[in-house]
Amino acid sequence: MVVVDPGVGSARRPLLVTTTKHYFIAPDNGVLSLVMEQEERVTVRHITAEHYFLRPLSNTFHGRDVFAPCAGWLSKGVEVEKFGDEITDYVRFSLPKPKAIGERVLKGAVLKVDKFGNLITNLTAENAGAMFAADAKVKITVGQAVVAGIRASYSEGKSGELFGLLNSMGFLEIACNRAAAVQVAKAGRGTEVVVEF
Amino acid sequence: MVVVDPGVGSARRPLLVTTTKHYFIAPDNGVLSLVMEQEERVTVRHITAEHYFLRPLSNTFHGRDVFAPCAGWLSKGVEVEKFGDEITDYVRFSLPKPKAIGERVLKGAVLKVDKFGNLITNLTAENAGAMFAADAKVKITVGQAVVAGIRASYSEGKSGELFGLLNSMGFLEIACNRAAAVQVAKAGRGTEVVVEF
Amino acid sequence: MVVVDPGVGSARRPLLVTTTKHYFIAPDNGVLSLVMEQEERVTVRHITAEHYFLRPLSNTFHGRDVFAPCAGWLSKGVEVEKFGDEITDYVRFSLPKPKAIGERVLKGAVLKVDKFGNLITNLTAENAGAMFAADAKVKITVGQAVVAGIRASYSEGKSGELFGLLNSMGFLEIACNRAAAVQVAKAGRGTEVVVEF
Numbered sequence: 149m150v151v152v153d154p155g156v157g158s159a160r161r162p163l164l165v166t167t168t169k170h171y172f173i174a175p176d177n178g179v180l181s182l183v184m185e186q187e188e189r190v191t192v193r194h195i196t197a198e199h200y201f202l203r204p205l206s207n208t209f210h211g212r213d214v215f216a217p218c219a220g221w222l223s224k225g226v227e228v229e230k231f232g233d234e235i236t237d238y239v240r241f242s243l244p245k246p247k248a249i250g251e252r253v254l255k256g257a258v259l260k261v262d263k264f265g266n267l268i269t270n271l272t273a274e275n276a277g278a279m280f281a282a283d284a285k286v287k288i289t290v291g292q293a294v295v296a297g298i299r300a301s302y303s304e305g306k307s308g309e310l311f312g313l314l315n316s317m318g319f320l321e322i323a324c325n326r327a328a329a330v331q332v333a334k335a336g337r338g339t340e341v342v343v344e345f
Numbered sequence: 346m347v348v349v350d351p352g353v354g355s356a357r358r359p360l361l362v363t364t365t366k367h368y369f370i371a372p373d374n375g376v377l378s379l380v381m382e383q384e385e386r387v388t389v390r391h392i393t394a395e396h397y398f399l400r401p402l403s404n405t406f407h408g409r410d411v412f413a414p415c416a417g418w419l420s421k422g423v424e425v426e427k428f429g430d431e432i433t434d435y436v437r438f439s440l441p442k443p444k445a446i447g448e449r450v451l452k453g454a455v456l457k458v459d460k461f462g463n464l465i466t467n468l469t470a471e472n473a474g475a476m477f478a479a480d481a482k483v484k485i486t487v488g489q490a491v492v493a494g495i496r497a498s499y500s501e502g503k504s505g506e507l508f509g510l511l512n513s514m515g516f517l518e519i520a521c522n523r524a525a526a527v528q529v530a531k532a533g534r535g536t537e538v539v540v541e542f
Numbered sequence: 543m544v545v546v547d548p549g550v551g552s553a554r555r556p557l558l559v560t561t562t563k564h565y566f567i568a569p570d571n572g573v574l575s576l577v578m579e580q581e582e583r584v585t586v587r588h589i590t591a592e593h594y595f596l597r598p599l600s601n602t603f604h605g606r607d608v609f610a611p612c613a614g615w616l617s618k619g620v621e622v623e624k625f626g627d628e629i630t631d632y633v634r635f636s637l638p639k640p641k642a643i644g645e646r647v648l649k650g651a652v653l654k655v656d657k658f659g660n661l662i663t664n665l666t667a668e669n670a671g672a673m674f675a676a677d678a679k680v681k682i683t684v685g686q687a688v689v690a691g692i693r694a695s696y697s698e699g700k701s702g703e704l705f706g707l708l709n710s711m712g713f714l715e716i717a718c719n720r721a722a723a724v725q726v727a728k729a730g731r732g733t734e735v736v737v738e739f
Binding site: 154155156157158206207208209212213 | 497498499500501510511512513518522523
Binding site: 351352353354355403404405406409410 | 694695696697708709710719720
């Protein structure tokens with residue numbers, strides 16, 4: 149169940165999404181876009197069965213009044229069909245994709261700074277896999293800062309150096325061993341990341 | 346189980362409170378006052394059955410040594426009578442109530458600033474219900490700041506405007522769509538809120 | 543299960559530790575040193591049974607890929623022997639111990655500042671028990687600040703005064719009633735604590 153919902157109380161729809169292995173209950177605001185992009189079989193339903201909602205229904209806390217009660221009923225075995233009809237016009241957003249400049253340059257961006265100050269980029273094992281090869285020769289910059297190279301784990305980074313690594317979600321992460329890369333690199337969300345092969 | 350207990354280790358008593366639907370285990374410091382005000386049938390017991398406490402008993406962590414073990418035993422089916430005798434002289438505090446100035450003005454206050462910077466007031470659907478009527482004409486100020494009006498949900502507020510809404514607990518909340526009302530209004534806990542009808 | 547592991551992805555070993563009452567799954571980086579020091583019967587195994595790990599195995603998130611799955615299998619009844627062989631050369635670190643200067647002075651240190659600003663020291667009921675006796679006459683200083691005395695609980699401290707108390711883990715804690723001792727004492731981790739009997 150996802151409650152990231154600045155549009156709570158407006159006309160945005162509550163959704164029940166079924167994939168091969170999981171159920172998701174979430175607002176129709178794009179928050180499940182990556183799930184929908186990665187899963188093969190996705191069925192999306194607009195939850196309209198208001199008898200599963202709490203009463204009185206508030207305008208400002210659908211996590212409590214709509215999503216959680218529906219998740220509860222679902223967990224008790226209520227069939228997904230009972231919550232509402234399938235829809236196809238749900239909201240999707242796309243992550244910014246890296247751009248190739250000729251054959252030797254790839255430009256991406258920092259998507260997120262995590263709580264340790266690591267910079268999570270949109271370059272992945274899929275769209276920039278060559279970068280992670282054992283013998284890869286690449287120059288990586290994030291904003292004005294030069295990255296020392298690709299490392300296999302945090303503890304391989306030397307003190308104070310910025311390095312890249314393939315993180316546990318499959319993304320290129322710019323990190324600094326026991327320091328905050330966001331400060332060392334003077335970068336932030338949106339900073340350009342350039343890889344030259 | 347409630348552990349908000351600056352008086353831990355002093356003579357304040359541990360309580361077991363029974364209402365129609367719930368049990369509460371908490372220090373006798375007023376933290377359950379609103380529960381006791383809203384519930385119809387309330388039985389309050391002073392927990393004296395020390396054989397349900399952890400040993401050794403610390404002076405500084407009754408959440409671990411007193412409240413949690415009693416909650417555990419209660420959840421295993423121990424009858425409430427076994428924990429101690431009923432009392433009636435438990436601590437209660439009262440929320441500050443709004444004051445009517447003539448027939449057209451109501452003065453309340455900000456009780457709390459939540460983690461989003463919303464200002465939660467002591468004006469409610471019960472004591473100031475007319476404010477939330479669809480055709481209500483009211484002027485609301487919080488400290489020096491003028492509130493644009495009542496909205497049904499956060500997403501109805503225009504960028505940068507302060508607005509009021511009936512929140513999910515039944516209180517008037519002064520908010521700002523995707524911004525922190527506490528900063529926009531330059532207000533805080535205790536700031537006066539005036540409603541003119 | 544413990545995940546405090548700056549060496550994740552390096553050669554440090556995953557451990558399964560068995561004590562009289564508990565199991566611990568943790569990195570071999572010393573994080574269990576106090577457990578090992580306090581427990582009488584401790585068996586330490588190097589987890590090598592990779593078929594209990596998640597696949598693909600990341601280099602940066604062994605909490606997810608190694609420790610949690612092993613904890614899961616353990617909870618399902620898999621015998622500890624199946625996870626790997628016993629070892630004895632695991633990593634241990636020692637807490638700094640207080641030093642006696644003659645018979646009347648004991649020098650310790652602040653080990654940690656907790657989230658309330660209390661100063662947790664390495665002086666304990668075991669190594670400095672006389673301090674907590676009802677009739678103890680001691681002078682305690684933390685850095686430049688003088689501590690008013692030993693109190694039984696937080697609420698016994700007068701406003702603004704620094705006091706010591708035996709905390710719920712058995713350590714001398716320097717606190718201040720409804721204030722942050724770390725600010726009142728201008729102290730921090732490592733600050734010297736001197737007890738004169």
